[in-house]
Amino acid sequence: MLSMTLSTDERITNAHRAKLAYVYVRQSSPGQVRHHQESTELQYRLVERATLFGWPRERVHVIDDDLGKSGASSRDRHGFQTLIAEVGLGKAGLVLSLDASRLARNNRDWHQLLELCSLFGVLIADGERIYDPAAYHDRLLLGLSGIMSEAELHQIKIRLHQGERQKAARGELRLPLPAGLIHNRDGSVTFNPDEEVQERLRLVFAKFRELRSAKAVMRYLRGSNLPLPMRPLLGPAPHDVVWRVADSARVVQILKNPAYAGAYVYGRRRPDPLRRQPGSERIGTVAVAPEDWSICLKDAHPAYVDWDEFMANRRQLVDNVNRYDTGRPGVPRKGPALLQGIVNCGRCARRMCLRYSGPNGDYPVYVCVADNSAEGRPKCQEVRALAVDAEVERLILEALTPDQIALAVAALGEIEAENRTMERQWTLKRERARYDAERARRQYDAVEPENRLVARSLERVWEERLRRVDQIEHEYNAWRREQAVTISESDRQEILGLGADLPRLWNATTTTSADRKQIIRLVIKEVTLDQKRRRGYVWFRIAWQTGSTSDHWLQRTVQSYAQHADQDRLRQRIIELNGQQKMDGEIAYILNTEAFHTAHGPAFSGGMIHQLRKRWQIATVKINGKEANPPRWPDGTYSVQGAAAAIGITPQIIFDWLRRGRLSGKQLAKGMPWQIRLTPEQAIELRAKVRRTNRSKGEAS
Numbered sequence: 001m002l003s004m005t006l007s008t009d010e011r012i013t014n015a016h017r018a019k020l021a022y023v024y025v026r027q028s029s030p031g032q033v034r035h036h037q038e039s040t041e042l043q044y045r046l047v048e049r050a051t052l053f054g055w056p057r058e059r060v061h062v063i064d065d066d067l068g069k070s071g072a073s074s075r076d077r078h079g080f081q082t083l084i085a086e087v088g089l090g091k092a093g094l095v096l097s098l099d100a101s102r103l104a105r106n107n108r109d110w111h112q113l114l115e116l117c118s119l120f121g122v123l124i125a126d127g128e129r130i131y132d133p134a135a136y137h138d139r140l141l142l143g144l145s146g147i148m149s150e151a152e153l154h155q156i157k158i159r160l161h162q163g164e165r166q167k168a169a170r171g172e173l174r175l176p177l178p179a180g181l182i183h184n185r186d187g188s189v190t191f192n193p194d195e196e197v198q199e200r201l202r203l204v205f206a207k208f209r210e211l212r213s214a215k216a217v218m219r220y221l222r223g224s225n226l227p228l229p230m231r232p233l234l235g236p237a238p239h240d241v242v243w244r245v246a247d248s249a250r251v252v253q254i255l256k257n258p259a260y261a262g263a264y265v266y267g268r269r270r271p272d273p274l275r276r277q278p279g280s281e282r283i284g285t286v287a288v289a290p291e292d293w294s295i296c297l298k299d300a301h302p303a304y305v306d307w308d309e310f311m312a313n314r315r316q317l318v319d320n321v322n323r324y325d326t327g328r329p330g331v332p333r334k335g336p337a338l339l340q341g342i343v344n345c346g347r348c349a350r351r352m353c354l355r356y357s358g359p360n361g362d363y364p365v366y367v368c369v370a371d372n373s374a375e376g377r378p379k380c381q382e383v384r385a386l387a388v389d390a391e392v393e394r395l396i397l398e399a400l401t402p403d404q405i406a407l408a409v410a411a412l413g414e415i416e417a418e419n420r421t422m423e424r425q426w427t428l429k430r431e432r433a434r435y436d437a438e439r440a441r442r443q444y445d446a447v448e449p450e451n452r453l454v455a456r457s458l459e460r461v462w463e464e465r466l467r468r469v470d471q472i473e474h475e476y477n478a479w480r481r482e483q484a485v486t487i488s489e490s491d492r493q494e495i496l497g498l499g500a501d502l503p504r505l506w507n508a509t510t511t512t513s514a515d516r517k518q519i520i521r522l523v524i525k526e527v528t529l530d531q532k533r534r535r536g537y538v539w540f541r542i543a544w545q546t547g548s549t550s551d552h553w554l555q556r557t558v559q560s561y562a563q564h565a566d567q568d569r570l571r572q573r574i575i576e577l578n579g580q581q582k583m584d585g586e587i588a589y590i591l592n593t594e595a596f597h598t599a600h601g602p603a604f605s606g607g608m609i610h611q612l613r614k615r616w617q618i619a620t621v622k623i624n625g626k627e628a629n630p631p632r633w634p635d636g637t638y639s640v641q642g643a644a645a646a647i648g649i650t651p652q653i654i655f656d657w658l659r660r661g662r663l664s665g666k667q668l669a670k671g672m673p674w675q676i677r678l679t680p681e682q683a684i685e686l687r688a689k690v691r692r693t694n695r696s697k698g699e700a701s
């Protein structure tokens with residue numbers, strides 16, 4: 001009797017029965033799964049119901065892998081998503097669930113399912129009746145029951161949350177405690193009896209008082225090999241205290257926790273959907289400022305720091321962050337850092353960020369974000385930005401010369417011609433598929449309706465052909481999307497004109513560095529930097545927007561000659577030139593013409609060569625080699641010793657007179673022997689003067 005009424009429901013047609021029936025079984029929590037076994041059995045009974053509707057048992061599929069997952073969102077509920085997919089593929093004729101709206105408690109999911117079912121002509125059934133989502137009244141009914149179901153869930157949530165809040169307001173809600181505190185058996189809160197835990201936490205607060213920086217505290221703890229006590233809230237309570245290596249985040253966590261200031265706080269974080277990570281079970285949250293904490297009961301239990309110090313610490317932490325972010329105030333930032341945001345680290349593939357260094361913060365530096373300083377380890381790499389920027393700029397302007405652009409436009413023309421050939425191929429293919437489908441339809445139409453067996457198989461052929469049409473259209477559209485955009489003749493001229501204008505535009509005073517950055521992003525996808533591949537060089541790879549890449553080397557300007565790529569060659573050359581009795585100034589001039597680079601950028605000077613010789617202990621080569629200085633040089637000038645003997649005084653007095661200008665002489669370079677000009681008359685005069693002075697001194701004494 002029952003089966004009669006069911007199978008004669010006029011909404012179920014053979015078209016529905018030709019497809020599959022899906023039974024969707026779901027309980028929303030593991031508890032429900034355990035305690036409502038009978039309900040699960042009831043849901044399995046739906047399978048029977050499907051057979052009564054006329055589906056053979058083997059064509060009824062049960063989807064039950066969502067058991068124990070809440071229906072509030074379809075994320076992570078593979079069963080529900082499978083159901084959606086099956087409906088979308090046109091495989092389903094009927095979807096059964098115990099309580100239709102249980103299919104999804106989230107309205108969006110529910111409406112997506114209704115929409116799909118009505119599109120694909122799928123019926124929905126529960127324990128009581130059948131709905132046709134394509135029919136207006138049924139749709140209304142289903143929509144309403146979905147809304148009711150969601151509203152019910154919302155009410156439950158609100159009631160739970162309100163209960164929790166009221167309990168918290170009385171300070172009775174047991175909140176998780178950090179490692180330094182524990183719950184007594186009576187529910188009150190006290191210090192963790194583990195003295196090591198207590199002492200370590202007191203040390204953190206004391207050190208912060210002294211150092212005023214979480215990072216500095218972290219470095220101190222690491223340096224002294226002192227781990228921090230933590231209480232990770234994983235798994236069921238009680239949560240044990242574990243010891244973890246200190247890092248900045250953990251230090252901050254301790255400093256910012258109001259529980260250590262003796263306060264009972266509820267609502268330190270609030271949910272923020274924007275923070276939610278895709279694929280993560282955790283809801284995204286954002287920290288709430290202390291003045292907005294919904295419940296904050298001070299002096300609720302023993303404290304490690306008093307409230308005022310706690311608040312002062314928080315302010316200090318905020319200040320530290322601000323100072324780091326804004327840099328030293330009043331410092332102008334000159335470096336434009338063109339590649340900001342598109343630089344990757346060639347060593348660890350992370351995105352690099354921008355930092356300013358130098359005495360005035362003028363020099364932009366690309367820094368790898370694998371900044372291990374939070375754990376006290378060295379940084380991955382830092383690359384000075386200006387030289388790299390300049391080189392990239394040069395390469396871009398080179399790539400965008402009118403010749404290069406003309407070549408590119410010509411290549412585009414060739415691609416277009418090939419596209420036209422391919423387009424013709426696609427047209428033929430699409431026509432053929434449509435024709436095949438049309439023919440299958442005609443064959444189906446031609447068969448007598450009584451000849452069901454033949455009609456059914458022809459129908460299947462027809463459907464298959466239609467699907468093939470869809471597939472080819474789909475492939476064709478995908479191909480179209482992949483093709484480069486075709487450009488018109490006027491576009492072509494404009495592009496060529498732009499190429500001619502670019503260097504002028506680029507260097508115009510009205511062009512801001514933001515404009516330049518924008519141009520760079522149009523041409524370049526990203527740049528990868530690595531300066532540790534070869535000493536003294538930065539390697540970089542440009543990924544152009546066209547999809548091609550190019551590799552480049554750039555000699556670095558380095559901090560010291562120890563990092564200088566050419567230092568061995570440079571030293572060798574200085575020794576050589578010095579050996580040829582070249583003066584420091586001359587050596588500098590020669591090195592500059594030989595395209596040697598200094599470590600810091602500017603050209604070599606005599607003074608720099610003198611410094612380098614001192615550092616590398618390259619002694620001045622004397623005019624007379626290793627011999628002692630002769631009294632007179634071949635050009636008739638005196639040496640210091642020669643002049644001293646000629647006048648009858650000590651060499652020290654000669655040096656003194658040279659310094660004071662009483663004698664004139666020259667030195668080819670610092671450290672070289674003096675060549676003193678002294679005429680015989682001058683020598684006689686000076687000698688007489690010295691003798692007079694000595695005599696008067698003698699008489700006086």
Ligand SMILES: [Zn+2]
Pocket residue numbers: 345346347348349350368369370380381
């Ligand atoms: Zn890195």
